[in-house]
Amino acid sequence: xxxxxxxxxxxxxxxxxxxxxxxxxxxxxxxxxxxxxxxxxxxxxxxxxxxxxxxxxxxxxxxxxxxxxxxxxxxxxxxxxxxxxxxxxxxxxxxxxxxxxxxxxxxxxxxxxxxxxxxxxxxxxxxxxxxxxxxxxxxxxxxxxxxxxxxxxxxxxxxxxxxxxx
Amino acid sequence: xxxxxxxxxxxxxxxxxxxxxxxxxxxxxxxxxxxxxxxxxxxxxxxxxxxxxxxxxxxxxxxxxxxxxxxxxxxxxxxxxxxxxxxxxxxxxxxxxxxxxxxxxxxxxxxxxxxxxxxxxxxxxxxxxxxxxxxxxxxxxxxxxxxxxxxxxxxxxxxxxxxxxxxxxxxxxxxxxxxxxxxxxxx
Ligand code: SF4
Numbered sequence: 346x347x348x349x350x351x352x353x354x355x356x357x358x359x360x361x362x363x364x365x366x367x368x369x370x371x372x373x374x375x376x377x378x379x380x381x382x383x384x385x386x387x388x389x390x391x392x393x394x395x396x397x398x399x400x401x402x403x404x405x406x407x408x409x410x411x412x413x414x415x416x417x418x419x420x421x422x423x424x425x426x427x428x429x430x431x432x433x434x435x436x437x438x439x440x441x442x443x444x445x446x447x448x449x450x451x452x453x454x455x456x457x458x459x460x461x462x463x464x465x466x467x468x469x470x471x472x473x474x475x476x477x478x479x480x481x482x483x484x485x486x487x488x489x490x491x492x493x494x495x496x497x498x499x500x501x502x503x504x505x506x507x508x509x510x511x
Numbered sequence: 512x513x514x515x516x517x518x519x520x521x522x523x524x525x526x527x528x529x530x531x532x533x534x535x536x537x538x539x540x541x542x543x544x545x546x547x548x549x550x551x552x553x554x555x556x557x558x559x560x561x562x563x564x565x566x567x568x569x570x571x572x573x574x575x576x577x578x579x580x581x582x583x584x585x586x587x588x589x590x591x592x593x594x595x596x597x598x599x600x601x602x603x604x605x606x607x608x609x610x611x612x613x614x615x616x617x618x619x620x621x622x623x624x625x626x627x628x629x630x631x632x633x634x635x636x637x638x639x640x641x642x643x644x645x646x647x648x649x650x651x652x653x654x655x656x657x658x659x660x661x662x663x664x665x666x667x668x669x670x671x672x673x674x675x676x677x678x679x680x681x682x683x684x685x686x687x688x689x690x691x692x693x694x695x696x697x698x
């Protein structure tokens with residue numbers, strides 16, 4: 346089923362967007378597509394509105410960062426319930442300019458998930474109606490899940506590093 | 512007769528404060544009477560956020576029965592409450608709320624910090640967790656443990672009772688107390 350989904354979505358995307366740079370692979374039996382971030386919104390819109398693919402449900406949306414290249418990315422999980430098709434869309438951009446079009450116009454459920462991704466990774470979703478922190482304190486001036494920030498609380502002076510294995 | 516019954520049931524009745532006793536009268540200090548009244552009518556406000564809060568529920572249940580001392584009346588409103596029980600992990604985002612609850616309580620007020628998280632941030636040495644509630648409000652008694660056993664929570668409450676009983680009536684008006692409050696930025 347997953348291989349079929351992969352092939353079908355791949356073929357559809359290729360006919361719809363000729364010349365698109367698309368990486369399609371099967372990871373743990375799950376179809377994964379890596380797309381260019383400038384095209385991501387268009388592709389998501391197509392995947393949702395195409396009557397055959399009809400990915401009407403955004404299961405998940407989150408950020409990710411690769412340690413080596415300091416690249417930041419956004420990941421979308423899409424689900425077509427009637428046909429039980431699931432795919433994952435990945436897109437990367439330069440960490441110095443973390444901007445991408447919002448998906449809130451396609452799925453209302455993207456609203457909170459994008460706020461969370463902004464809160465933790467600092468990805469700016471252009472067009473989002475209310476892009477402010479959602480889980481962390483407003484005064485926080487870091488994006489905790491980015492690999493350049495320490496996860497420990499920096500205000501402690503009573504914990505000796507050697508006792509905590511760091 | 513009544514003495515005998517008390518012995519048999521091992522009941523402990525609140526002791527009368529020291530004073531001068533005679534036929535038909537009893538004279539003692541106002542502080543002691545007020546202390547006794549306060550200690551035996553605590554109104555705790557449980558501020559429970561996580562696992563320690565569950566432990567507290569067990570403490571309230573029939574087996575450990577916090578109410579067996581016949582003195583506490585739990586209330587989920589800061590109004591008239593005089594004992595703030597903080598049980599659980601306090602995220603930095605929740606800090607202002609906790610502080611507001613404390614500020615809304617009436618004087619005299621005591622704070623019981625239950626568990627490693629409330630007392631020191633516990634195992635959560637992370638960017639989002641407040642590393643001890645004593646960074647934003649004064650604490651009277653710390654109960655250690657992760658989570659503490661119900662007996663420990665009860666012990667903490669008895670310690671608070673002891674404090675309330677022996678506190679001078681003037682303590683809350685003293686300059687030291689004002690300084691303490693000011694050091695937390697509370698008027
Ligand atoms: S001290 Fe332990 S049991 Fe209590 S809230 Fe923290 S983690 Fe949970």
